[in-house]
Amino acid sequence: MIYRTFQYLCRTSPVLNRTIQKAVYQYLAKLGLEVELPFMNFGYMDSIHGDDTLPLDPEDEPHRSCIQLYHNIVCPVDIEDKRVLEVGCGHGGGASYLTRYMKPRSFVGIDFSPRAIDFCNQWHEIEGLQFMHGDAHQLPFEDESFDAVVNVESSHRYNRMDIFLSEVHRVLRPNGHLLFTDVRIHSEVEELRDFLNNSNLKLIEEERITQKICNALDFDHERKVTLVREHTPRLLHNSLLDLWAAKGSKPYKWFKTGKWEYLRYVLCKEES
Numbered sequence: 001m002i003y004r005t006f007q008y009l010c011r012t013s014p015v016l017n018r019t020i021q022k023a024v025y026q027y028l029a030k031l032g033l034e035v036e037l038p039f040m041n042f043g044y045m046d047s048i049h050g051d052d053t054l055p056l057d058p059e060d061e062p063h064r065s066c067i068q069l070y071h072n073i074v075c076p077v078d079i080e081d082k083r084v085l086e087v088g089c090g091h092g093g094g095a096s097y098l099t100r101y102m103k104p105r106s107f108v109g110i111d112f113s114p115r116a117i118d119f120c121n122q123w124h125e126i127e128g129l130q131f132m133h134g135d136a137h138q139l140p141f142e143d144e145s146f147d148a149v150v151n152v153e154s155s156h157r158y159n160r161m162d163i164f165l166s167e168v169h170r171v172l173r174p175n176g177h178l179l180f181t182d183v184r185i186h187s188e189v190e191e192l193r194d195f196l197n198n199s200n201l202k203l204i205e206e207e208r209i210t211q212k213i214c215n216a217l218d219f220d221h222e223r224k225v226t227l228v229r230e231h232t233p234r235l236l237h238n239s240l241l242d243l244w245a246a247k248g249s250k251p252y253k254w255f256k257t258g259k260w261e262y263l264r265y266v267l268c269k270e271e272s
C-alpha cells in the first residue's frame with residue numbers, strides 16, 4: 001500500500017518525485033552502512049541456480065548477481081584505459097567492480113543522494129575511482145570529458161529523460177558510448193525508444209533481459225528477506241520487499257507476467 005502510494009505520487013508530481021526518491025535513497029544509504037549493502041539493483045543471472053561462470057574474487061561472490069548486471073551491460077565495449085562516468089552509482093559497488101576488473105584510466109561515480117556518496121567514500125578506496133554528488137539532469141563536467149557513461153537501474157524516475165540524454169551526449173567525446181539498462185512498464189518501452197532515437201546518440205544494441213532479472217530475483221530472494229526482516233523496522237518490511245521485487249510482491253508478479261520489462265542498450269556518439 002505504502003509502495004503503491006509512493007509510485008502514484010512519483011508519477012503525478014516531478015517535485016514530489018524528486019523529494020520522495022531522495023528520501024528513499026538517503027534511507028537506503030543509512031541501511032547500507034549497517035548491513036554492508038554496496039549494490040541496489042535487481043541483479044542478473046543466466047540461471048536461477050547461481051551456477052553462472054563469471055570469474056570473481058571470493059569477497060565479491062556474495063554480490064554475484066548484482067555484479068553480473070554491471071558486467072553484462074558494460075562488456076560490449078572495452079573500457080580499459082578509458083575515462084568512465086557512472087550516473088546514479090548508488091553505493092558504488094558497480095563502480096568498484098568495473099574499476100578493479102576492467103581497469104579504466106579513471107572512473108567517476110555520481111549520485112544525487114549525498115548519503116549514498118558518503119557511503120561510497122567510506123566504503124571504496126580504489127586508485128583511479130572517485131565519487132561526487134551530482135544530478136543526472138545537470139552533469140557537473142565539461143563537454144567531451146568521458147569515453148563511456150554507465151547508467152544502471154537509475155533512469156526510471158528521472159523527471160526528464162531527454163535532458164539526461166542530452167547531458168550524456170554533451171559529456172561524451174565523439175565515438176564514446178552510453179551503456180544503459182533499466183526497468184520500464186511494458187507500455188512505456190516505445191516511449192523510451194523514442195527518447196533514445198531522438199537523442200543524437202546512435203542506438204547500436206537493444207536487448208530485453210527481463211528473464212535474466214527474474215532468475216536473479218528468484219536466486220536472491222532469501223538474502224533480501226533476511227536483510228529486510230533482521231535490519232529494518234517492521235512497518236517498512238512490505239514496502240522494502242516491494243521495492244526489491246521480492247517473491248510475493250506486486251513488482252515480482254509484474255516482472256513474471258511481462259507487465260514490467262528490463263532492457264539493456266548500447267548507444268554511441270557519432271563524430272559530427
Ligand SMILES: C[S@@+](CC[C@H](N)C(=O)[O-])C[C@H]1O[C@@H](n2cnc3c(N)ncnc32)[C@H](O)[C@@H]1O
Pocket residue numbers: 021025038039040041087088089090091092093094110111112113116134135136137151152153154157158
Ligand atoms: C536502484 S538505485 C541503483 C544504484 C546502482 N546503480 C546499483 O545498481 O546498485 C538508483 C540510484 O539512482 C540514483 N538517482 C536517482 N535519480 C537520480 C538523479 N536525478 N541523479 C543522479 N542519481 C539519481 C539514486 O539516488 C540511487 O542511488
